[in-house]
Amino acid sequence: MTKPADAEETPPPAADAESQSAPAAAGGGFSNIIQRWRREGIVKRGCVAFRAFGLLFSLLAFIIMATNQHGDGREFDKYEEYRYVLAIAILSALYTGFQTGRHIHEIHTNKEIISRKNASIFDFIGDQIVAYLLLSAASAAVPLTNNMRRGGDNIFTDSSAAAISMEFFAFFSLGLSALISGFKLSNQTYI
Amino acid sequence: MTKPADAEETPPPAADAESQSAPAAAGGGFSNIIQRWRREGIVKRGCVAFRAFGLLFSLLAFIIMATNQHGDGREFDKYEEYRYVLAIAILSALYTGFQTGRHIHEIHTNKEIISRKNASIFDFIGDQIVAYLLLSAASAAVPLTNNMRRGGDNIFTDSSAAAISMEFFAFFSLGLSALISGFKLSNQTYI
Structure with missing residues (x-):
């Protein structure tokens, strides 16, 4: 079941052609490692991008909801659904802010704040829980806003709808980020 | 970076002792495969169990909500939140019913209805989407029920609360199932 050591068996995938060319003839093990690095680079950048989007949308949801006071x-703050939206937007902004900062710091200085193994677990659990919370808060606030809009739109209902939409976008970003970090986690556990 | 073929390097994990004893001295590759089989067996059974729980809770949510008519x-059906709860409970019951049936059929007959690779992707995407839908429906119905209960409890609000709780339990089951099938999926892609 162990693979023979000669090359020619695992050609590098043609679809994956990037700038740094891999020395493909150096044996299966080496080219595999190169492929893995490449893939990890892509994965790492994807994760940072999704978290940065999550941060952007959470901050927008926070600002729009917090300024939604028109007398x-x-x-x-008279509606518990909107207070829930605000609370989760703050939580999500703090979490994604910390994560984005940490990842950018790690990429720039090549130093790790949390050890690699712990970081993967923390990333995955954090992303998944924050994604669930965002979805829950956005879903809880939709029926109230719908009911209010039946009586006609005004700046209050429009701002609420905007904040809820931002929270949904943040959920999509963090859901995708959780997907990628789950992939990274199990990849790390197995190889 | 390729591992030497001699044993003694990868002892079988002591915490994993099961009934069938693995011939650990037969070399690293073989004992790895045995470990993987064992792990997969556990993973497969865990997945089936979580989906069966999901089915149970979805059915309960469906029955409780569908009989929640007291004149x-x-x-x-006068409240869109409760109609959403009912719709997602039906969807989740159909999905988990199909999945549980398929997995039990596969384990008993050792035949695969869907090919292995496609099945993993289908499992993971299905579990994750149904988990998100269940959470969204349950969250959306909570504020309405809370508001109604402020005026006093009755059989209608109690049944609604019970259905929502069942939907939350179904969400937990399917969330865990999605976790396991994501693990299986990335495991399969990489090795």
Whole structure:
């Protein structure tokens, strides 16, 4: 079941042609490692990008909801659904801010703040939980906003709808990030 | 970077002792395969169990919500949140029913209805999407029920709360199942 050591068996995938050319003739093990590095580079950059999008959308949701006070009963903090949206937007902004900062720091200085193994588990669990929370908060606030809009749109309902949409976008970003970090985690555990 | 072929380097994990004893001295590759089989057996059974729990809780949510009609305005189908809960409970029951049936069939007959690679992707995507939908439906229905219960509990609000709780339990089961099938998927892609 162990692979023979000669090359010619595992050609580098043609679809994956990047700038740094891999010395493909140096044996199966080496070219595999090169492929893995490449893949990890892509994976790492993808993760950072999705978390940065998550940060952007969480911050937008936070700002839009926190400024959603127009007097005359049209204040977000009278409704527990909107308070939930705000709370989760803050939590998500803090989490994605920390994660984005940490990853960019790691890429620039090549030093690790948390050890690799722990970092993978932390990444995956954090991403997945924050994604679930974002979805839950956005879903909880939709029916209230729908009911209010039946009586006609105004700046209050429009801002609420915008904040909820931002929270949904943040959920999509973090859901994809959780997907990638789950992939990284199991990849690391197995190889 | 390629491992030497002699044994003594990878002892079988002591915590994993099961009934069938592995011939550990037969070389690293072979004992690895045995370990993998064992692990896969556990993983497969875990997946089936979580999906069966998901089916149970979805069916309970479906039955409780569908019978939640007590006349006098206390009918679930007057509220879009409760209709959403019912719709997702039906969808989740159909999905988990199909999946549980398929997996039990596969384990008993050792025949595969869908090819292995496709099945893994289908499992993971299905579990994750149904988990998100269940969480979204349950979250959306919570504020309405909370508001109703402020005026006092009755059989209508109690049944709604029970259905929502069942939907949350189904979400936990399918979330864990998605975790396991994601693990299986990336495991398969890499090795």
